[in-house]
Amino acid sequence: MKWFASLALLLALAGCATPEPAPRPLYRDPVLDGAADVSLVFNRGLKRWEMFYTNRRATMRLDDPKDVSWVHATPIGIATTRDGNRWSFDSEAKFPAECTGVTLWAPEIQDFDGLYHLWLTIVPGVHKSWTGERRIEHLTSTDLRHWTCAGRVDLGSPKVIDASVIRAPQGGYRMWFKDEQAGSKLKVADSPDLKAWTVRGQVSNLPGEGPTVFQFGGKWWLVADLWKGLLVLRSDDAQNWEEQPTRLLAGVGQHPTDRAKGQHPGVTVVDGRAYLFYFTHQSGEPEAKTDDRWHQRTVIQAAELTLKDGWLSVDRNAPPPDLRSAFKAR
Numbered sequence: 519m520k521w522f523a524s525l526a527l528l529l530a531l532a533g534c535a536t537p538e539p540a541p542r543p544l545y546r547d548p549v550l551d552g553a554a555d556v557s558l559v560f561n562r563g564l565k566r567w568e569m570f571y572t573n574r575r576a577t578m579r580l581d582d583p584k585d586v587s588w589v590h591a592t593p594i595g596i597a598t599t600r601d602g603n604r605w606s607f608d609s610e611a612k613f614p615a616e617c618t619g620v621t622l623w624a625p626e627i628q629d630f631d632g633l634y635h636l637w638l639t640i641v642p643g644v645h646k647s648w649t650g651e652r653r654i655e656h657l658t659s660t661d662l663r664h665w666t667c668a669g670r671v672d673l674g675s676p677k678v679i680d681a682s683v684i685r686a687p688q689g690g691y692r693m694w695f696k697d698e699q700a701g702s703k704l705k706v707a708d709s710p711d712l713k714a715w716t717v718r719g720q721v722s723n724l725p726g727e728g729p730t731v732f733q734f735g736g737k738w739w740l741v742a743d744l745w746k747g748l749l750v751l752r753s754d755d756a757q758n759w760e761e762q763p764t765r766l767l768a769g770v771g772q773h774p775t776d777r778a779k780g781q782h783p784g785v786t787v788v789d790g791r792a793y794l795f796y797f798t799h800q801s802g803e804p805e806a807k808t809d810d811r812w813h814q815r816t817v818i819q820a821a822e823l824t825l826k827d828g829w830l831s832v833d834r835n836a837p838p839p840d841l842r843s844a845f846k847a848r
Contacts, residue, residue: 538603539837543775543817544795545569545597545605551815552576552588553595554797555680555728556784558845559627559634561598561662566847568662569597569605569795569818570625570636576814582646588814590621590644596662602845605818613638617655617667620644624680624728624782627662634659635712637671637681637693652677652698656712673707674717675699680782682729687738687756694721694729694740704729704742721759724749728782731756734792735825741766741783741794748783748796750830762829766794770802772835775817777802780834785823788844792823794832 547553552574561568573595578588594611613622621641628635636657641650653676656668671681677698686692690710697705702725707715721729721740726749729742740751740759747768751759767780780796787793800806801813821832822839 537840538842540603540820540839540841542773542819542838544820544838545818547573547595548607549573550575550577553818554816555624555782556795556818557625557627558784558786558795559629559662563661567599567602567845568608570611570627571595571597571818572623574814574816576816579811585646586648587644587646590641592621592623594622594625599845600847602841602843613657613665614667617657626681626683628683634662636665637683639679652679654678654681654695669713671715673715680728682731684731684756692756694731696727701725702727721751722749730783730785732785732787732792734787734823739830741785743782746779748780752829766830766832767796767834775800775803776819776834780819791844793839793841793844794821794823
């Protein structure tokens with residue numbers, strides 16, 4: 519075994535750490551137990567990664583099983599990490615009342631030219647059914663804690679949610695979103711300045727939500743939630759798309775807390791590796807057999823996306839990726 523000890527010493531001297539898979543789940547909200555819809559951002563001031571997420575009121579017990587009040591009056595939670603693998607609750611995000619409201623969904627954060635931009639879905643009021651107006655508001659911040667209203671995003675519909683925004687390869691900016699008034703189709707809009715937006719049309723005939731768009735492996739990718747697995751689209755220019763034949767996370771995972779379909783993806787690419795963050799309902803857990811509201815609870819899971827025959831692939835049953843090198847504090 520001398521060779522093994524020598525190898526271990528060499529690895530230690532070279533600064534190589536033993537791989538440590540991230541926990542499963544990656545994050546569980548300690549306040550409302552309803553973490554979903556994550557957006558990761560690097561806080562330049564604090565030199566650490568942060569996770570903004572919709573925090574559903576999952577512990578609510580409602581007499582009517584069809585009552586969805588628990589997914590309204592939802593704050594945006596913030597979780598932070600120092601090492602990348604362990605995330606903890608930091609605070610509830612605070613936003614100006616004049617452009618937000620009581621029900622907040624699906625934060626999308628981008629860092630453009632030293633200014634943080636947030637697109638936030640606003641649902642005025644609290645509803646027992648899937649009704650009411652939805653709109654997307656644009657806010658800006660220099661520190662991820664103090665936000666300024668930057669204007670409502672006019673997308674020609676009173677029921678739009680779930681923004682995903684990039685710098686367009688052709689110049690300007692591009693946003694994908696769900697239009698519930700148009701049969702929950704995913705649409706795309708362009709803007710030269712993040713103020714005025716022009717809707718260009720649909721990107722798929724399939725209804726869905728929670729699109730996320732990113733570059734990886736020399737291509738542009740759009741991944742979205744179809745409620746029966748994740749849609750994957752591939753593009754060379756973020757304009758013209760082709761659909762992947764297979765869905766991601768359509769089945770049920772084998773491990774505790776991951777025994778449900780994966781939903782509302784968020785993808786962060788660091789050093790050429792693509793990390794997928796998604797949420798799962800807890801309907802497949804033992805507690806759900808005796809608690810008829812346990813299914814409301816949701817947790818955040820992490821997996822790594824890879825390329826296989828030119829398309830995206832993910833193995834949710836493999837050990838989660840070691841996130842320490844990508845998401846540690848700097």
